Each structure stands twice: as structure tokens, then as C-alpha cells.
Amino acid sequence: MLGVKVYLDNAATTPLAPEVLEAMLPYLNEKFGNASSLHEWGREAREAIENARAIIAQKLNCEVSEIIFTSGGTEANNMAIKGIAFANRDKGNHIITQKTEHPCVLNACKWLEQRGFEVTYLNVDEHGMIRLEDLEAAMRKDTILVSIMHANNEIGTVQPIKEIARICNERGVYFHTDACQSFTKEALDVKRFELDLVTINAHKIHGPKGVGALVVREGTRIDPLLHGGGHEFGLRSGTENVAGIVGFGKAVEIAKPEHVLHMRKLRDLLIKRVLNEIERVKLNGHPNKRLCNNANFTFYDVDGESLVLRLDARGIATSTSSACASHKPEPSHVLLAIGLKPEEARSSLRLTLSRYNTKEEIEYAIEVLKEEVANLRRIAK
Numbered sequence: 001m002l003g004v005k006v007y008l009d010n011a012a013t014t015p016l017a018p019e020v021l022e023a024m025l026p027y028l029n030e031k032f033g034n035a036s037s038l039h040e041w042g043r044e045a046r047e048a049i050e051n052a053r054a055i056i057a058q059k060l061n062c063e064v065s066e067i068i069f070t071s072g073g074t075e076a077n078n079m080a081i082k083g084i085a086f087a088n089r090d091k092g093n094h095i096i097t098q099k100t101e102h103p104c105v106l107n108a109c110k111w112l113e114q115r116g117f118e119v120t121y122l123n124v125d126e127h128g129m130i131r132l133e134d135l136e137a138a139m140r141k142d143t144i145l146v147s148i149m150h151a152n153n154e155i156g157t158v159q160p161i162k163e164i165a166r167i168c169n170e171r172g173v174y175f176h177t178d179a180c181q182s183f184t185k186e187a188l189d190v191k192r193f194e195l196d197l198v199t200i201n202a203h204k205i206h207g208p209k210g211v212g213a214l215v216v217r218e219g220t221r222i223d224p225l226l227h228g229g230g231h232e233f234g235l236r237s238g239t240e241n242v243a244g245i246v247g248f249g250k251a252v253e254i255a256k257p258e259h260v261l262h263m264r265k266l267r268d269l270l271i272k273r274v275l276n277e278i279e280r281v282k283l284n285g286h287p288n289k290r291l292c293n294n295a296n297f298t299f300y301d302v303d304g305e306s307l308v309l310r311l312d313a314r315g316i317a318t319s320t321s322s323a324c325a326s327h328k329p330e331p332s333h334v335l336l337a338i339g340l341k342p343e344e345a346r347s348s349l350r351l352t353l354s355r356y357n358t359k360e361e362i363e364y365a366i367e368v369l370k371e372e373v374a375n376l377r378r379i380a381k
């Protein structure tokens, strides 16, 4: 299959949906108004933003006034963690998170530690799950925030956020969840799950890069990160990214449950065949509580980076660990946290699917994977 291109790195980012691009284009062109302006151009932009906000609020079952648009998941996570920390300092200075969070959560917490906050990093089990009893034991009188991601970006493990939220609510502690990977793929209901803060972004769901949102439940005490003209209900100043927000809304509107079923079917095929047809391989992450589009394997005696490059040379995009960390030589902190040895972590490969992948693409990827794993093992001997 010469010239074949198979994109299997959708946890890093997804291709823009054609409908999303079409919806965005007018706002990069003739509909260029500033949403704060009173004239027709301004009103047109404001209407477009509010339309997107309504679509997203409906999907999440929250109020429109609870959606704060940001520049993406990184900003929303920073805002949730630092914003809660600084606004609630009089109540306490203890935060609970876990070891397999995205670096933007972990590094925001480390930054707060340098400024007098205390952070507990919960361990996870061999599947990447926190233990609820560990969370309960870590709770203190001065705990102000628990931040546990909904689904992991490397191994796809889905955490029990409803139960975590209940534990937090019983103690009057704010709960934040980073749902960048799970949004539109897993059930996520702000009111029913009683979530205080939720991070989402657009580029993981076939929307544009550079746009996301933090859901802030009404009554939550939070400080803004960015001060200025008071945009986004006073919580995130700065002229809104109108085209990006319109694209985000469209991406949410066109995400359908049948896409999840499609991805799950292909993921199951991929996992089953890789485990059956390749020797000395193991699946990382949870056997069933995992994202519909995630497969993460350790291929023993294979260098993960070499495998990514060999697959790339044959038109297949995959990843060793999270994209944001892949320039670093250290093994993935997530794989180490679930108990892999450094050499096992370095022998790992992540394949993440989207609604656009086909069965033929997955079958091609499996055949190439079999060949390249065998080639690398032969060389390593």
C-alpha cells in the first residue's frame, strides 16, 4: 500500500472536521467583529459565541454562564488549580491530585508548592486507577481542591469521577476534572455528577487548536488568571477567539454516539489482534474502563521511539507517550506510575483512533506493526 497515510495519534490532536472548518471560515473573513462592540459586526460575533456556548452547555448539562472560554486545556487546568488555590487560601492550602495527570496539572501543582501550598499526589494501581480509600485518607481539614482527570491521555484509563465528586461534596472540597480526552466520548454531566470545575478543549474532538473552556459551577470561589476588560463573566479577560469558539461549538454539535461505537469496535479489533498475533506484548491501562479510542502496548525488546519512526516511514502516525513530553528522553511518568520498569516504558507505543479511521486502516497498521516489531527485535539480537 504505497503512499498510504494512517493517522493513529488522535490523543495528541485530531484532524479538523470539514464542517468545523466551514463554520469557522466566515469568522476569519467577513465576520471579523469584536464581540464586545455594539455595532452589527460586534453583535454578529457575540451571537456566534453565545450560540457555541449554548451548544457546549447543553452537551455538558450546565448553565451557559458556567462556561468560561480559554485558550485550551492547559490554560483551563492552570486556571482551575491556581484560581481555586488563591481564592480559597483562607480556607486551607492543601490540594490532592494524582501521579498520572497531564503535565499542565502536575506543573501547576508544583508551582503552587513553591508558593506555600501542600500537594498530595495519589498513587494509582496497575491499571492507572486511583483508589477511593486513598483519596478519603488523604483528605484533610485544610484540603481545598481535588483534581483528578476523567480519562488519561496516555493509557486511556477512565476514573470514577462521579464517586470522586461525591467524596469531595460530602466534605465541602472543590472537585476539578480534566476531561480533555473524554469529552464527547464518555458520559459527562456537570449537574448530575455534581462537578465543580471541568476542563475541555476543542482540538481533541476535531475542533481547532488554541481553544478550550473551564466549566465553573455557579457559586465557586475562583480567581481569574488573566486580568483585563472583564470578558467571560469577569473570569478570563481578552478579546474572544471568535472563529475558534465557533469551531469548538460546531465540533461538539457534530460529535455523535455512533462515533464512539465505531472507535470502540476498531480499538477492540486492534487490541485483540495485536495481543494474539504478536509475541511478548502487553496492554497498558485498564482492560475495560478505558477510552473508546485508546490502545497502549509494551512490546518487549523493542525501542518505542524506533518503532514510532519505522511506522512513520510507512505512513502510520503513532506515539511513544504524550506528545507534549515526547521530546524528552525520560520514560513516561504515567507508565512508571502504573508500575512499568523504565525499559518497559521505553518499549511502549500508543495508538489512538478517531471517527475517521477505517477497518482497512487498522488492518494495515496491524500488519505493518507485526513486521516492524519483528524487524526491531531481529536488529536488537
Ligand SMILES: Cc1ncc(COP(=O)(O)O)c(C=O)c1O
Residues within 6 Å of the ligand: 011, 012, 071, 072, 073, 074, 075, 077, 102, 104, 149, 151, 152, 153, 178, 180, 181, 201, 202, 203, 210, 211, 212, 324
Ligand atoms: C488530558 C489533557 N489535558 C490537557 C491537555 C492540554 O490541552 P491543550 O493542548 O488544549 O492546552 C491535553 C492535551 O494535550 C490533554 O490530553
